[in-house]
Amino acid sequence: MDRRQIKTRKAIIGAFTELLEEKGYSAITIQDIVDRADIGRSSFYSHFDAKDDLLNGLCEGIFDHVFSGGGKEATHDFSGSRDLGDELTHILYHIREKKDSIRSILSSESGDVFMKYFRLHLKDLFSRNAVSVPEGIPEDYVISAGAGSFSEAVRWWIDNDNYSPEEIAGFFLESIRPGIFT
């Protein structure tokens, strides 16, 4: 990939992230981004279709990182088998690395887009780990409610960052009826 492209892309995302905190997503114009990034207007459009596309790209980038398989590149080493608690802890470590970007995104309506992506990934994760209690709660219900719970837990964590990933994962699992997520 051409160095110029990378530079421009970074400038756009950097400017956008700054502006998110300053004025909030809906108040940002393309011109704002272009001015702050110090690039030509047409360059923006050769990288992104629109503001939404930029936001989606940013979120996707973050989630690519956060939900990455957790191979060697992981900050935190997990040797041995992975249960749901480990998996969630691993995700929380990755989230902590991107904390600043995430905080910016969550600071305005753009947070809704972030949360939507997050819930989607979580549903996917839970559907591979969920064990519904015998009493007859639909598995689908548990997955949706669980994703709602964990994603809001993380939003809470971003505002209360004096807890460790292990603690947050613990809070989550301990507040759920034993047996639902083994």
Next chain:
Amino acid sequence: MDRRQIKTRKAIIGAFTELLEEKGYSAITIQDIVDRADIGRSSFYSHFDAKDDLLNGLCEGIFDHVFSGGGKEATHDFSGSRDLGDELTHILYHIREKKDSIRSILSSESGDVFMKYFRLHLKDLFSRNAVSVPEGIPEDYVISAGAGSFSEAVRWWIDNDNYSPEEIAGFFLESIRPGIFT
């Protein structure tokens, strides 16, 4: 209040609700609303400041209803004391009455605004009922995660409406560790 105002207001909200399902919130223009409602453009602006204002008004109206004290006007009669389960069931009855409007709002990005209001009200409700487990989970955590869980449960319910309010309240309480919400 002048009959004309009521009529115009209803026409605006009706048109808006229809359009929400047809094209989604962000694609709706003021002109769309005005055309559909068959009113003058300036009339719209004498009722609402902007599209956002209209959406907020609509949500507020719904939540005024949903979180109403539950006096005599309630569809479902609760005689005697009210625990959290009863309270949630009562809310679910009210939600079911407004199901169609809610479904329209939830069908596009406007749903995020609805969900935000919903979580806010739920946090308020939980903060008056939450009992955190002794093991040291912060009450604040439980309230946020609980609101995330229940609000997503309701979103799930709107798409799977073959359950009763009692069942949904049951699913919610049963999937949470006993003792947290007594």
Next chain:
DNA sequence: AAATAACTGAACATAGTGTTCAGTATCTGT
């Protein structure tokens, strides 16, 4: 029937969008 208040609709200024294109700068491969 008169006074009041709400709605109409066209006109207007404003702001942001997304595209185009000729010109310039920067990269990449050999």
Next chain:
DNA sequence: ACAGATACTGAACACTATGTTCAGTTATTT
């Protein structure tokens, strides 16, 4: 180091939607 390819510039343009204004019309209240 050079040539060809590729990316960026920035001004101009057409377009769409916004929000306001106001004189004229219609409905409501007393």
